[in-house]
Amino acid sequence: MRRLLLTLAILTTAAFAQTSQQPVALAPIASPHDLKTAKKEFKEGLKAKEQGHTNQAYDYFKRASELDRRNTEYLTARELLRQYLVYDQIEKGNHALSAGQQIEAMGAFRSALELDPENTFAKQRLIDSLPTLPRVNHVDDTSDPFAAAAEIRLQPNPGIRTFKFRGNSRQMLEQVAQAYGLTPVIDDSVKSQNVRFEVGDVDWPTASQLLAKMCKVFWVPLSAKQVMFVADDDQNRRAMQRMALRTFYIPNATNTQNLNDIANTLRVLFDIRYLTVQPASNTIVIRAAQPIMDAATSFLEELSTARPQVLLEIQAFQVSRTAAKQLGTDVTTTFTAFNVPTEAQKLLGNQSIQDIVNQLIASGAINQAGSAAVAALVAQALGGKNSIFSQPLLVFGGGTTLSAVNLPSWTLHLNLNTSEMRSLENVTLRAGHGEVANFKIGTRYPIVNATFAPIFNSSQISKVLANQTYIAPLPSVSYEDLGVILKTTPQIRENDVRLDFELQIRSLGSTTSNGIPIINNREYKGVISAEDGQSIVIGGLISRSEQTNITGIPLLSSIPGLGYAFSTHGTSHDESELLLVMTPHILRERAMSPQELRLPATAPK
Numbered sequence: 027m028r029r030l031l032l033t034l035a036i037l038t039t040a041a042f043a044q045t046s047q048q049p050v051a052l053a054p055i056a057s058p059h060d061l062k063t064a065k066k067e068f069k070e071g072l073k074a075k076e077q078g079h080t081n082q083a084y085d086y087f088k089r090a091s092e093l094d095r096r097n098t099e100y101l102t103a104r105e106l107l108r109q110y111l112v113y114d115q116i117e118k119g120n121h122a123l124s125a126g127q128q129i130e131a132m133g134a135f136r137s138a139l140e141l142d143p144e145n146t147f148a149k150q151r152l153i154d155s156l157p158t159l160p161r162v163n164h165v166d167d168t169s170d171p172f173a174a175a176a177e178i179r180l181q182p183n184p185g186i187r188t189f190k191f192r193g194n195s196r197q198m199l200e201q202v203a204q205a206y207g208l209t210p211v212i213d214d215s216v217k218s219q220n221v222r223f224e225v226g227d228v229d230w231p232t233a234s235q236l237l238a239k240m241c242k243v244f245w246v247p248l249s250a251k252q253v254m255f256v257a258d259d260d261q262n263r264r265a266m267q268r269m270a271l272r273t274f275y276i277p278n279a280t281n282t283q284n285l286n287d288i289a290n291t292l293r294v295l296f297d298i299r300y301l302t303v304q305p306a307s308n309t310i311v312i313r314a315a316q317p318i319m320d321a322a323t324s325f326l327e328e329l330s331t332a333r334p335q336v337l338l339e340i341q342a343f344q345v346s347r348t349a350a351k352q353l354g355t356d357v358t359t360t361f362t363a364f365n366v367p368t369e370a371q372k373l374l375g376n377q378s379i380q381d382i383v384n385q386l387i388a389s390g391a392i393n394q395a396g397s398a399a400v401a402a403l404v405a406q407a408l409g410g411k412n413s414i415f416s417q418p419l420l421v422f423g424g425g426t427t428l429s430a431v432n433l434p435s436w437t438l439h440l441n442l443n444t445s446e447m448r449s450l451e452n453v454t455l456r457a458g459h460g461e462v463a464n465f466k467i468g469t470r471y472p473i474v475n476a477t478f479a480p481i482f483n484s485s486q487i488s489k490v491l492a493n494q495t496y497i498a499p500l501p502s503v504s505y506e507d508l509g510v511i512l513k514t515t516p517q518i519r520e521n522d523v524r525l526d527f528e529l530q531i532r533s534l535g536s537t538t539s540n541g542i543p544i545i546n547n548r549e550y551k552g553v554i555s556a557e558d559g560q561s562i563v564i565g566g567l568i569s570r571s572e573q574t575n576i577t578g579i580p581l582l583s584s585i586p587g588l589g590y591a592f593s594t595h596g597t598s599h600d601e602s603e604l605l606l607v608m609t610p611h612i613l614r615e616r617a618m619s620p621q622e623l624r625l626p627a628t629a630p631k
Contacts, residue, residue, distance in 0.1 A: 056093055056096070060093040064093035064094035064100065071084075080111060087103045112148065115135070115137045115138035119135040119151060119152075120151070122134060129290050132155045132290075133294050136294055178247045178248070179250065180245075182207060183230075187228060189223055190223075191224070195219045196212050202233055208252065268316060269300075269316075272319055273309050274312065276309070276310070282303075298318065334613065335457065336458075336516040337456050340453040340512065341451070341453075341606070342605070343603075343605040344603065345446070345447070347445070347447075348445045348600050349444045350597070351596070353440060353441075354438075363431045365427070453510050468510060471505065473505070475502040476501060506545060513528045514527035515527070523555065523556055524553065525610065527554075528550070533545070552564070554608075556610050558611060561607055569600075569601070570599075572600075574597050575597075576596075578592050
């Protein structure tokens with residue numbers, strides 16, 4: 027800080043030195059009384075500066091330099107302290123802006139500009155601290171019968187004048203006004219004091235501005251050629267200055283905070299005191315002086331833009347493939363081996379065949395001479411439906427050791443089953459800058475939580491059941507959202523979009539658990555940035571499964587090539603792919619002309 031003040035002191039001294047070398051008009055010599063008063067003010071300023079009261083010290087140095095304009099020490103002290111105060115206000119504004127306190131930051135930067143109107147850095151920081159304001163359209167309030175009255179504009183005579191006056195301030199005001207063809211009216215609030223007014227080649231705007239500063243007055247037009255001078259204080263300005271009433275309509279304000287941002291900006295920048303926010307109609311009513319009203323209107327029309335919006339195009343691609351193949355021979359792996367004579371004897375009830383034939387001949391069932399009938403009867407007995415001899419047999423051995431093994435039937439399998447499913451879910455969502463947007467599309471599926479039924483029987487319950495008037499109570503049901511659920515908050519930075527979003531894709535599963543359906547849920551949550559119109563993949567899921575089954579005779583089913591004759595080979599493949607693609611598009615509102623808005627066009631500046 028000391029280095030900064032030393033630098034400012036050197037620059038200020040150099041500027042005064044350079045100015046003194048050029049042939050410029052010197053300031054008038056102050057009177058002895060003014061010199062004495064200026065010296066006293068300067069000493070008071072030094073004391074205030076030592077005590078840390080910089081604002082008060084600056085006021086002392088400013089009055090001292092105005093009383094004695096030839097004293098470079100007073101001017102240097104004033105400029106040093108002014109730059110120090112400007113730097114201090116800018117630092118306060120920067121800290122407030124970093125902390126998110128926009129109103130305090132705008133107030134600090136505005137104070138810095140009041141001390142140094144030519145400070146470009148303070149101007150830029152003031153613009154940076156302004157909140158994002160929606161586009162506003164203004165209409166003049168016609169409900170007030172006085173709002174349509176034409177504004178009184180003073181019409182002084184053109185040309186430039188030269189003045190050299192010393193005397194009473196009220197007389198000076200009259201002479202200057204009359205010099206431009208105006209009739210002056212001096213209010214009683216204007217104080218009479220001795221002044222010295224020497225200026226050359228000035229028009230009415232310049233002369234009136236100098237008069238206002240010297241005599242601490244402001245003027246009010248009473249007619250085109252009549253002007254009234256009034257002491258410049260808050261009470262007189264409220265009572266005498268002409269006020270304009272205007273309503274600003276904010277069509278894109280989505281909440282009260284947008285209106286409050288605009289209102290606070292107008293209060294800080296233009297010192298507007300009479301301002302009413304009406305959230306119900308998205309309007310702001312302002313009552314202020316006409317010059318301030320024109321400046322505020324121009325500011326809002328030039329700097330305010332509608333909040334940009336983002337069009338989000340989300341696509342969910344899903345591909346599912348299933349393939350099942352079965353190839354081979356279905357062979358029974360259980361075989362039965364038995365002794366042929368023993369099994370035949372069991373079928374005959376442990377009797378010999380000759381005994382059975384003799385019994386049949388004695389009973390007259392068959393003829394002794396019919397050997398063919400006897401053979402058929404024996405074959406039928408041995409090959410009955412439930413006989414083991416009804417199946418194909420493999421016989422080996424001989425005599426008493428004659429044995430057989432049953433040969434089961436074989437089944438050949440040549441099966442192939444494939445399926446493929448493709449689905450596309452396309453979601454389009456439009457959201458505003460910095461605003462949370464929720465999007466849901468799908469169904470609400472009911473799930474029964476509990477049912478109600480009587481746990482004991484009574485006479486009343488029996489009576490109701492008998493006459494069939496019993497009404498079952500409604501069960502307890504909860505609903506689950508199925509479909510696409512998206513929650514996003516876009517932030518636009520020039521040509522980029524920053525997205526904070528949560529995406530869910532929920533569907534009803536094909537299986538249940540204890541009678542309750544299983545819900546498939548796919549969820550993505552994160553933060554991502556993308557350019558305008560750039561397609562990005564925000565999530566992907568790939569799942570694959572493969573299963574192989576072999577059923578057959580051991581060892582024989584492992585023989586290459588021949589193994590399919592003794593076994594069945596089954597394979598299944600399941601594959602699923604899910605891809606989420608998002609494409610943001612920035613939508614900026616086109617500025618509309620006054621003709622499109624059906625509003626009167628503003629006069630060119």
